Amino acid sequence: MSAKTKFKSPAFEAIHSAAAGLFSVDAIPQETMRSFDTACLSSIKDLQPLEIKALREKLNVSQPVFARYLNTSVSTVQKWESGAKRPSGMSLKLLNVVQKHGLKVLV
Known part of the structure; x- marks a missing residue:
């Protein structure tokens, strides 16, 4: 490890x-x-819809830009932020990494 x-x-x-x-x-x-x-090993932290929106706003990016960085659709980001869908698996892990290190790790 x-x-x-x-x-x-x-x-x-x-x-x-x-x-x-x-x-x-x-x-x-x-x-x-x-x-x-x-x-x-500790598990990946679940993110609530408001936390995802707050993360995106803290990074000062729009939903389309955030979706592009995360390699997902704008619709998916909208659903995460509204609570209609929950990120899981690699999406949740990626959001946790972005929350900890910012978008610079994806560039």
């Missing part, structure tokens, strides 16, 4: 580190390592 990996707590980091060591010497299977990943 990289130094930027976020763990739920220092205890979970220690547990994950031990499991990663066991995995590296083939003492545990990949399926078990995935279970440790799920249990120990």
Whole structure:
């Protein structure tokens, strides 16, 4: 794991580190390592519709420009901001990255 990996707590980091060591010497299977990943790593933060709109406005971009950066449609951004749809998967991860680092990471 990289130094930027976020763990739920220092205890979970220690547990994950031990499991990663066991995995590296083939003492545990990949399926078990995935279970440790799920249990120990912090999850992606859900964003509420108002948070998505506030993020876009903070970045001072229009819905079409925001959609272009995120490689999605204007309609999708509108639905996220109105609460008609919720971002998930890679879209949610990308929004979290943009929230933390700004649009410059996408350029």
